[in-house]
Amino acid sequence: MKISELLKTKEVTISCELFPPKKGSELPKAHEIVKEMAELRPAFMSVTYGASGGISEHTVDLANEVQNVNGVPVLAHLTCASSGRDKIQEVLRELREHEIENILALRGDIPEDLEFPLPNQYHHASELIEEIKLFGDFCIGGACYPEGHPEAESIESDIDNLKRKVEAGCEFLTTQMFFDNNILYNFLYRTLKKGIEVPVIAGIMPVTNANQIKRITSLSGTVLPQRFRAVVERFADSPAALKQAGIAYATDQIIDLIANGINNVHIYTMNKPDVAGAILKNLSEIYKPRV
Numbered sequence: 001m002k003i004s005e006l007l008k009t010k011e012v013t014i015s016c017e018l019f020p021p022k023k024g025s026e027l028p029k030a031h032e033i034v035k036e037m038a039e040l041r042p043a044f045m046s047v048t049y050g051a052s053g054g055i056s057e058h059t060v061d062l063a064n065e066v067q068n069v070n071g072v073p074v075l076a077h078l079t080c081a082s083s084g085r086d087k088i089q090e091v092l093r094e095l096r097e098h099e100i101e102n103i104l105a106l107r108g109d110i111p112e113d114l115e116f117p118l119p120n121q122y123h124h125a126s127e128l129i130e131e132i133k134l135f136g137d138f139c140i141g142g143a144c145y146p147e148g149h150p151e152a153e154s155i156e157s158d159i160d161n162l163k164r165k166v167e168a169g170c171e172f173l174t175t176q177m178f179f180d181n182n183i184l185y186n187f188l189y190r191t192l193k194k195g196i197e198v199p200v201i202a203g204i205m206p207v208t209n210a211n212q213i214k215r216i217t218s219l220s221g222t223v224l225p226q227r228f229r230a231v232v233e234r235f236a237d238s239p240a241a242l243k244q245a246g247i248a249y250a251t252d253q254i255i256d257l258i259a260n261g262i263n264n265v266h267i268y269t270m271n272k273p274d275v276a277g278a279i280l281k282n283l284s285e286i287y288k289p290r291v
């Protein structure tokens with residue numbers, strides 16, 4: 001099913017992100033995680049492509065497992081910072097062979113040790129989107145940054161570039177994580193003012209361990225509100241308490257979003273079906289799976 005069609009229904013959707021393993025030997029474990037996550041019946045699942053802009057050998061495999069083995073609509077991520085046009089064409093062919101019709105098209109982070117862009121590369125996600133549209137009938141999404149992309153001169157210029165991405169054929173957007181909903185509401189006001197009208201899926205990261213907090217604080221620009229800091233400080237020494245509090249914080253954020261008319265939420269699950277399951281249990285009267 002095309003995600004653009006799903007988003008048109010105006011129903012509340014909760015979807016989940018997974019990342020593929022680096023090594024083929026870890027695929028059986030990853031398939032187990034897909035199965036457990038699929039049993040939660042999210043509206044769709046996304047599978048990331050590499051990390052920090054690197055390529056990924058197992059995204060298509062895992063996306064196939066989500067959709068064609070477990071029957072959940074899938075969104076396959078695809079980045080172009082480390083790939084030339086030939087590699088992109090190869091992945092698109094593989095996606096088509098597996099009848100995977102949704103792609104989150106991204107530039108990816110530019111790897112520090114590589115020259116970018118080479119002559120056979122796309123400079124921006126918008127160029128990748130144009131190429132995918134020429135290749136075939138995919139439903140294409142893109143990323144957006146409520147606090148501005150770290151490379152952007154300003155939020156305004158980032159939103160101008162976002163508009164280019166939408167004009168290139170991006171049918172929906174998924175946000176970077178944020179911990180203060182007001183940041184998203186402000187961003188949506190600005191994007192609408194610029195004429196960006198495609199659905200925006202709010203990306204929510206349940207913070208359930210200390211390592212995640214380190215990673216988040218290293219992301220330049222991510223605002224950690226006082227309420228969030230207090231939770232982290234209070235429960236830092238108790239992993240079980242921090243996990244419970246992180247699930248409650250994410251649940252609270254999602255309820256506030258839905259109450260304010262944001263019907264589509266994507267959970268950055270960090271491959272933890274128990275965490276996604278606990279959030280979905282908290283929302284069992286708010287999000288009703290379609291099947």
Ligand code: FAD
Nearest residue numbers: 048049051052053077106107108124125143149152161176
């Ligand atoms: P772009 O849309 O190309 O934007 C990158 C920068 O260039 C921005 O500052 C933008 O303002 C600017 N820009 C864009 N277009 C133009 C233009 N025409 N002219 C001038 N400037 C322009 N990374 C991975 O490696 N794998 C993943 O699976 C992955 N999944 C992600 C999912 C989500 C929901 C999000 C939010 C991020 C994800 N990332 C992933 C990280 C992402 O790849 C990085 O944030 C990357 O630095 C930017 O990718 P982008 O697609 O947003 O780039």
